[in-house]
Amino acid sequence: MSSYQTVLLAAGQGKRMQAGRNKQFLTIAGTPLLIHTLRVFEEDSFCQAVVLVANDKETEEIRALLQEWGLGKKTSIVSGGKERQDSVSCGLKALLENGAGGEETVLIHDAARPFVTKDKLRQLAEEAASSGAAILAVRVKDTVKEVTGGTITKTVDRSRLWAAQTPQAFSFEVIASAHRKAEENDYLGTDDASLVEYTGGAVTIVEGTYENFKVTTPEDMMFAEAVVRSRQEGERK
Ligand SMILES: Nc1ccn([C@@H]2O[C@H](COP(=O)(O)OP(=O)(O)OP(=O)(O)O)[C@@H](O)[C@H]2O)c(=O)n1
Numbered sequence: 001m002s003s004y005q006t007v008l009l010a011a012g013q014g015k016r017m018q019a020g021r022n023k024q025f026l027t028i029a030g031t032p033l034l035i036h037t038l039r040v041f042e043e044d045s046f047c048q049a050v051v052l053v054a055n056d057k058e059t060e061e062i063r064a065l066l067q068e069w070g071l072g073k074k075t076s077i078v079s080g081g082k083e084r085q086d087s088v089s090c091g092l093k094a095l096l097e098n099g100a101g102g103e104e105t106v107l108i109h110d111a112a113r114p115f116v117t118k119d120k121l122r123q124l125a126e127e128a129a130s131s132g133a134a135i136l137a138v139r140v141k142d143t144v145k146e147v148t149g150g151t152i153t154k155t156v157d158r159s160r161l162w163a164a165q166t167p168q169a170f171s172f173e174v175i176a177s178a179h180r181k182a183e184e185n186d187y188l189g190t191d192d193a194s195l196v197e198y199t200g201g202a203v204t205i206v207e208g209t210y211e212n213f214k215v216t217t218p219e220d221m222m223f224a225e226a227v228v229r230s231r232q233e234g235e236r237k
């Protein structure tokens, strides 16, 4: 099994949730979203350290939450940036300052995906340790259309389509060098793998689960409650 370090991204705004505050503080079955997510990493013995990237103005509230929920032993908090990619750079810089480098495996994860499992973290870390770059992804289930001006221009062949999730895992040097090149060329990607793709690197897919969705819009909170309920029922059986 491969050990790994984690960059956990919590420096977004959560605007699409329309909750009037960052969605990571909303509770799912009584537990804050951020705590659901962080717990998986803190409880995995293969995770050596977590760099939690946060907004400066939310740092104190996060520290208080970690204390309240008995988490934080492996976790340090650093400031994020304007875009998700900037926040990843801040996290990688902190890992570098803590002595990470070379072929060590780094997992980059959205705090907004609270339902990743320990098994998937381990499977992904193992794959990244051998290939250098791997992400969790699921097959696209819908029929996907390309549309221009309200009219369909193409039905895309979905047999080759996958929806990217996080964590996305890389050897430290692969992702650090992809970030350097992206920055030099003003390339902005919506995920981490796209930066490695941009620099010509190969990224492998580890099949994820649909439960590992990103909590983004208000109805996702209802789905999130349902996931916790179904897991609790599973444990009772
Ligand atoms: N500048 C940013 C933007 C996003 N994120 C993090 O990246 C993850 C995925 O972002 P997403 O949830 O899609 O974006 P938010 O900015 O949080 O939400 P919105 O776009 O609705 O404002 C989240 O855990 C978010 O906190 C981050 O650390 N830094």
Ligand SMILES: C[C@](O)(CO)[C@H](O)COP(=O)(O)O
Residues within 6 Å of the ligand: 084, 110, 163, 164, 165, 166, 190, 191, 192, 214
């Ligand atoms: C990284 C990501 O979660 C993979 O699906 C996603 O790309 C984040 O994108 P968003 O634009 O912040 O929703």
